[in-house]
Structure formats: C-alpha cells, structure tokens
Amino acid sequence: MSDHSPFHTPPRFSSTFDQDAIAQIQRAAATGIYDIRGGGAKRKVPHFDDLLFLGASISRYPLEGYREKCGTNVTLGTRFAKKPIELKIPVTIAGMSFGALSGNAKEALGRGASAMGTSTTTGDGGMTPEERGHSNMLVYQLLPSRYGMNPDDLRKADAIEVVIGQGAKPGGGGMLLGQKITERVAKMRNLPIGIDQRSACRHPDWTGPDDLAIKITELREITNWEKPIYVKVGATRPYYDTALAVKSGADVVVLDGMQGGTAATQEVFIEHVGLPILAAIRPAVQALQDLDMHRKVQLIVSGGIRNGADVAKCLALGADAVAIGTAALIALGDNDPKLEAEYQKLGTTAGAYDDWHEGRDPAGITTQDPALAARLDPVKAGHRLANYLAVLTMETQIIARACGKSHVHNLEPDDLVALTVESAAMAGVPLAGTNWIPGQGKY
Amino acid sequence: MNSFDLTKTTLREVNQKLQSLPADTNEKVWHLTNLHGEHACAVGLTQPIEVHVEGHIGYYCAGMNQKATVVIHGQCGVGVAENMMSGEVRVKGTASAAAGATGQGGLLVIEGDAGTRCGISMKGIDIVVKGSVGAMSAFMAQSGALVVCGDAGGSLGDSIYEARLYVQGKVESLGSDCIEKKMTPHHVEKLGRLLKKAGIEADPKKFKRYGSKRSLYNFHVDNVDAY
Ligand SMILES: Cc1cc2nc3c(=O)[nH]c(=O)nc-3n(C[C@H](O)[C@H](O)[C@H](O)COP(=O)(O)O)c2cc1C
Numbered sequence: 090m091s092d093h094s095p096f097h098t099p100p101r102f103s104s105t106f107d108q109d110a111i112a113q114i115q116r117a118a119a120t121g122i123y124d125i126r127g128g129g130a131k132r133k134v135p136h137f138d139d140l141l142f143l144g145a146s147i148s149r150y151p152l153e154g155y156r157e158k159c160g161t162n163v164t165l166g167t168r169f170a171k172k173p174i175e176l177k178i179p180v181t182i183a184g185m186s187f188g189a190l191s192g193n194a195k196e197a198l199g200r201g202a203s204a205m206g207t208s209t210t211t212g213d214g215g216m217t218p219e220e221r222g223h224s225n226m227l228v229y230q231l232l233p234s235r236y237g238m239n240p241d242d243l244r245k246a247d248a249i250e251v252v253i254g255q256g257a258k259p260g261g262g263g264m265l266l267g268q269k270i271t272e273r274v275a276k277m278r279n280l281p282i283g284i285d286q287r288s289a290c291r292h293p294d295w296t297g298p299d300d301l302a303i304k305i306t307e308l309r310e311i312t313n314w315e316k317p318i319y320v321k322v323g324a325t326r327p328y329y330d331t332a333l334a335v336k337s338g339a340d341v342v343v344l345d346g347m348q349g350g351t352a353a354t355q356e357v358f359i360e361h362v363g364l365p366i367l368a369a370i371r372p373a374v375q376a377l378q379d380l381d382m383h384r385k386v387q388l389i390v391s392g393g394i395r396n397g398a399d400v401a402k403c404l405a406l407g408a409d410a411v412a413i414g415t416a417a418l419i420a421l422g423d424n425d426p427k428l429e430a431e432y433q434k435l436g437t438t439a440g441a442y443d444d445w446h447e448g449r450d451p452a453g454i455t456t457q458d459p460a461l462a463a464r465l466d467p468v469k470a471g472h473r474l475a476n477y478l479a480v481l482t483m484e485t486q487i488i489a490r491a492c493g494k495s496h497v498h499n500l501e502p503d504d505l506v507a508l509t510v511e512s513a514a515m516a517g518v519p520l521a522g523t524n525w526i527p528g529q530g531k532y
Numbered sequence: 533m534n535s536f537d538l539t540k541t542t543l544r545e546v547n548q549k550l551q552s553l554p555a556d557t558n559e560k561v562w563h564l565t566n567l568h569g570e571h572a573c574a575v576g577l578t579q580p581i582e583v584h585v586e587g588h589i590g591y592y593c594a595g596m597n598q599k600a601t602v603v604i605h606g607q608c609g610v611g612v613a614e615n616m617m618s619g620e621v622r623v624k625g626t627a628s629a630a631a632g633a634t635g636q637g638g639l640l641v642i643e644g645d646a647g648t649r650c651g652i653s654m655k656g657i658d659i660v661v662k663g664s665v666g667a668m669s670a671f672m673a674q675s676g677a678l679v680v681c682g683d684a685g686g687s688l689g690d691s692i693y694e695a696r697l698y699v700q701g702k703v704e705s706l707g708s709d710c711i712e713k714k715m716t717p718h719h720v721e722k723l724g725r726l727l728k729k730a731g732i733e734a735d736p737k738k739f740k741r742y743g744s745k746r747s748l749y750n751f752h753v754d755n756v757d758a759y
C-alpha cells in the first residue's frame with residue numbers, strides 16, 4: 090500500500106512564496122537583521138530588451154559598415170565649464186569608491202578607460218594616486234560623507250560630480266562594513282579601523298535646490314570655473330530632478346536607474362526603491378527639452394547597461410552618454426567561472442556572487458585584503474576593460490549605421506519600437522506593429 | 533594695504549586674485565569692503581595670507597581654506613569654512629548653520645553664536661564657539677574638537693565618532709551614542725591650550741567633555757532602536 094493517495098500531484102511551489110521569498114524569511118528569522126549585498130536590482134523589471142530598433146528600409150537609408158563614418162565622440166560640460174571633457178566614446182566608467190574596490194581594480198579601470206579615450210569616476214572614499222595616475226580623465230565625486238574631500242584633489246580632477254543619490258538606493262547613504270575598513274581606507278576616511286561605516290544620506294551643508302546652486306557656485310569658484318560639474322541622481326522623479334539640477338547650474342546630469350550596482354546596500358532597498366532606467370530617460374530628456382537645454386546640459390544614464398544595443402537605446406531615447414559599473418567589474422574579472430571552486434566555498438556560484446561588502450572577493454576586485462587584491466593584474470584587467478569598451482562602441486555604431494546615422498547621437502526615439510505595452514509607455518515609443526504609444530493621445 | 537571694493541570688482545576677480553597669489557607674496561593682508569552677503573567669498577585660498585571680510589557675508593565663506601587666515605567682521609551664512617584643511621577662520625559675529633562642516637584641519641573661531649549643525653561631520657578641524665551652538669551640532673563628527681563656551685542645542689554629537697566635544701553651559705540633549713566623558717587633567721590642559729590659541733578667555737576646568745560611547749561602531753541588532 091502506498092503511503093499517499095494515487096491522486097497526489099507533484100510538489101507545487103508558490104509564485105508568491107517563491108524560493109527566494111522563503112529563503113529571505115528564513116534568513117531574517119535566523120539573524121534578526123536585514124540582508125545586505127552588492128549589485129543592483131536582480132528581479133525582472135522593464136528594460137532595454139523590451140525595445141527594438143527598426144533599422145533602415147525603403148524610406149530610410151543605412152550607412153555602409155566599416156566605410157562610412159559614424160561618430161561616437163561626446164563633449165560634456167559645454168554650458169559653463171571653461172574646460173569641457175571630450176570623450177571618444179559614449180560610455181564612461183561610473184563612480185565606485187576605493188574602499189569598495191581595491192587599489193588594483195581602480196588602476197585597472199583607469200587603464201581601460203584611458204586606452205579607449207573615456208573617463209573614470211572616484212567614489213565615496215576620495216581620490217587615490219592609483220586612479221588619478223592611470224586615468225586620463227577623472228571625475229571627482231562630492232558625496233554627502235565628504236570622505237577624503239580635498240581641494241587639492243578637486244583641482245586635480247577633470248570634472249566634479251555632486252552625488253545626490255544612486256539608482257540602487259535613492260535616499261540612502263553609503264555603507265562599508267568593518268571587514269573593508271583597513272588602515273589605508275580608515276585613514277583616507279578619517280575613521281577608526283574596522284568599524285561598520287554608514288555614510289550620510291544628506292549633504293551636510295546644503296538642503297534643497299537653492300542651496301545646491303550656491304554649492305555649485307562655490308565649487309566653480311574654487312576651481313576657476315574650469316571643470317564641468319555633474320549632478321548625479323537616482324531615478325525617482327527624473328523630470329523634476331533634472332529640471333532642478335539644471336536650475337542649480339549643473340553642466341551634466343547623471344541619472345542612475347534601479348538596476349544600477351552598489352557596493353553594499355540593504356536588499357529591500359535595492360529591489361524596491363527607485364525606477365528602472367527605461368522609465369526615467371524620457372522624463373529627464375523632456376525636462377531638458379522644456380528648458381531648451383537638451384544637448385546643452387548633457388545627460389549621462391546608467392543602470393544595467395550590458396551591450397551596445399543598450400547603449401544605442403539610451404542614446405536614441407535622448408541621453409548623451411552612458412555610465413557602466415557592474416559591467417566594467419565583470420570585464421575586469423568579477424564573477425569569472427574560472428573561480429567557481431572559490432565561489433562555492435563562499436556559498437555562491439559564478440554569475441550570482443554579490444557579497445561584495447564582505448571583502449572576500451576571489452577575483453580581487455571588491456576587496457581590501459592585500460593577498461586577494463594582488464590577484465588582479467591591473468594591466469591585464471585594464472586591457473580586458475578596453476576590449477569590452479571597444480565592443481560596446483562598435484555594437485552601438487553597428488546599430489546607428491543600420492539606422493542611417495552618421496553619429497550615434499543622431500539615433501532618435503523614431504528608430505525604436507517596444508515589445509510590451511509597459512515598455513512602450515515608459516520609453517514613449519509605439520508598441521511594435523502599431524502606432525500606439527500608451528499614455529499619449531486620447532485613449 | 534590691499535583692498536577690494538566689491539561694488540567695483542566682481543567676486544570672481546577677487547577670488548581669482550586671492551587664489552593666485554604666489555607663496556612668497558608680500559601682498560599678505562587684504563581687505564574686502566562694500567559686501568552684500570556674497571556667497572563663496574574667499575574660498576579655495578592656498579597661501580598664508582590674511583583676508584579681512586569687512587561686513588556680513590553669505591554661504592561658504594572661506595570654504596576649503598588652506599593656510600590662509602580669514603577674519604569675518606560681521607555675520608556669516610551657511611557653511612563658513614566648510615571642509616577647511618588648515619589655516620584660521622574667525623567670525624566676529626554669529627554664524628549660520630553647518631559652520632565648519634566636514635572641516636579637516638585648521639581652527640575656526642566664532643565669537644558670537646553658531647546655528648544648527650555646527651561642526652557636522654567634522655574630520656579634524658578645531659572649532660571654538662564663544663557663544664552657543666544650535667541643535668544637531670557635531671552630527672557624525674569624526675575627529676577634531678568642538679568647544680562651546682555657551683550652551684548646546686538638542687542631539688549634540690549624534691552618531692559621533694572620535695571627535696571631542698567640550699561644553700561649558702547646558703546641553704539640551706545628547707544624540708545617539710554620545711555620552712559625557714571624564715574631564716582628566718590631560719583634557720583640561722588640551723582644552724586650555726586650544727582656548728588660548730583661539731584667543732577666547734574661559735576656564736577649561738568649567739567645561740564638560742562629551743564623546744562617543746562607541747556602541748554603534750559595529751552593527752548589532754540589540755541597538756536597533758538607536759539607528
Ligand atoms: C562596487 C560599486 C561601488 C559603487 N560606489 C559608488 C560610489 O561610491 N558613488 C556613487 O555615486 N555610485 C557608486 N556606485 C554606483 C555606480 O556609480 C553606478 O551608478 C552604477 O554602478 C551603474 O549601474 P550598473 O552597475 O548597472 O552599470 C557603485 C557601484 C558599484 C557596483
């Protein structure tokens with residue numbers, strides 16, 4: 090006799106209480122504390138995969154690949170700065186702190202970006218010689234914590250980025266847990282060694298757009314009005330934030346969506362606060378257009394950019410350039426399947442490793458452990474990043490040429506359609522095969 | 533004597549001149565007159581010169597100062613001497629919010645009162661206030677000393693790290709993880725020297741000392757109410 094009924098159905102898992110939800114409840118019950126991790130939103134949200142390019146047709150003329158020029162250069166900071174930044178490619182390296190990343194990783198980012206004629210960005214923790222020395226163009230972040238903020242470094246920078254927020258955690262401050270607060274990191278941040286550092290979420294000396302305008306003026310006065318000033322916001326109210334950044338005197342607006350990576354943030358924050366970048370670009374561009382500032386104040390967007398198609402889609406929606414964080418780390422060697430045995434020891438697997446806050450990264454990237462950090466060869470890793478940036482650029486050009494554009498900035502929303510109703514509404518382009526843009530017109 | 537009349541010379545020109553003086557300049561003393569609450573005045577100075585701001589001034593006066601001495605003969609707006617690295621800034625009148633914010637070195641003396649968030653996120657600067665300071669002063673203060681000869685507003689030293697706070701008068705309330713600490717002879721001596729350097733007359737023995745309990749340094753679930 091069988092001990093269950095012949096009508097027993099196979100085990101059925103709940104889509105509400107799925108594996109991950111159950112594991113989170115169990116973890117919370119066992120520890121009494123929220124989950125912290127690195128990376129960006131992991132759940133599926135409307136993204137660039139939901140858009141397609143139309144390419145040329147009888148009415149549109151394509152350009153010949155390899156022969157006809159398709160420009161990729163970007164000038165940032167044309168509004169007020171005496172010395173705008175000239176990028177050769179429309180892809181920049183996003184701000185990632187020394188502290189979160191090892192010195193070798195920062196050097197590798199500088200090498201790769203410089204080889205391709207683009208910029209890197211400091212982060213919450215100040216400027217290191219590794220980074221300044223190996224980056225031809227370096228953007229210096231002014232964050233709420235002001236760790237390591239130094240007027241000499243400000244003058245050494247090629248541009249300044251005032252960070253209001255980040256896509257992974259709009260409204261949240263930084264976090265760097267004790268394991269990563271080594272002597273060097275502690276010294277740069279003026280903190281005791283080994284403490285869990287939680288950096289502030291608000292700037293200490295200004296509140297609101299009127300104050301921000303004065304802060305930006307001060308930064309310009311200290312640096313002789315030479316350097317482009319960026320304002321970085323997490324995607325939440327992109328129309329208003331962009332308009333206020335412009336009003337405050339920004340040269341460049343940096344907009345980071347919820348898929349954007351972080352070095353360490355609460356899981357609940359990463360997954361539930363902020364907008365996917367797809368939903369944020371059009372409102373930001375609209376704000377620039379309404380103020381007659383599109384292409385005068387440049388827009389850099391980020392959050393989940395992986396390939397040239399993503400870059401091309403951002404540009405078609407009206408951005409001037411994109412920034413990459415996670416993808417750059419992967420290019421350096423993060424989550425490499427060759428390290429599978431070591432990922433297994435950490436209870437994870439290549440492709441899913443995100444405990445960047447613990448500082449035990451076998452790839453030597455998100456760590457301050459000297460032995461682990463030494464595993465990353467900054468020259469080789471920089472070379473891999475340069476390769477990847479070259480591919481991103483070529484892929485962007487392939488699409489732009491197919492759409493008949495002699496510069497990647499000539500891509501436009503008319504080149505795009507959407508695969509889903511949601512993405513059509515968010516990107517403001519028609520649902521494929523229709524002329525319907527949900528949310529626009531009388532429906 | 534070198535001077536600039538701000539109704540005749542733009543602030544941009546003034547700052548540029550003061551910032552570009554060579555290390556061995558003999559134009560060591562400057563007076564800025566006819567001020568109208570300009571923002572970002574005398575910021576980013578790098579040489580050991582003396583600048584007298586002869587009137588009331590706006591936000592971020594003497595911001596990020598290095599080596600220079602800036603004396604404000606009036607009141608000043610938000611963030612005076614913000615992120616100062618070295619040198620000395622002296623406010624003869626009162627200072628608004630966030631005085632000395634994130635300062636990393638040097639001495640800021642406020643002869644009147646200071647507003648809220650005085651010494652917020654300070655990272656090594658010494659601040660001496662002859663009057664009182666507003667609420668949330670020394671919030672997340674990392675290092676350096678904040679001396680208050682008068683009273684301190686609510687939540688003094690909230691989430692403080694290793695900064696030392698000395699208050700002579702009343703403290704309305706202490707913020708998370710900030711506690712009163714013992715005033716040892718060593719501290720009395722240190723405070724005495726700082727008061728003397730600041731040119732403020734007060735008896736260091738009459739001050740109480742506050743600092744970090746260090747219980748929030750590493751996250752612990754039992755402290756969850758404090759976060
Ligand atoms: C390891 C790591 C550290 C980061 N540190 C900072 C930082 O210090 N300041 C900041 O503004 N953004 C920081 N970010 C966010 C990036 O600047 C950027 O917004 C984000 O990575 C872009 O999304 P992507 O990772 O999907 O490319 C960090 C991201 C990562 C992955």
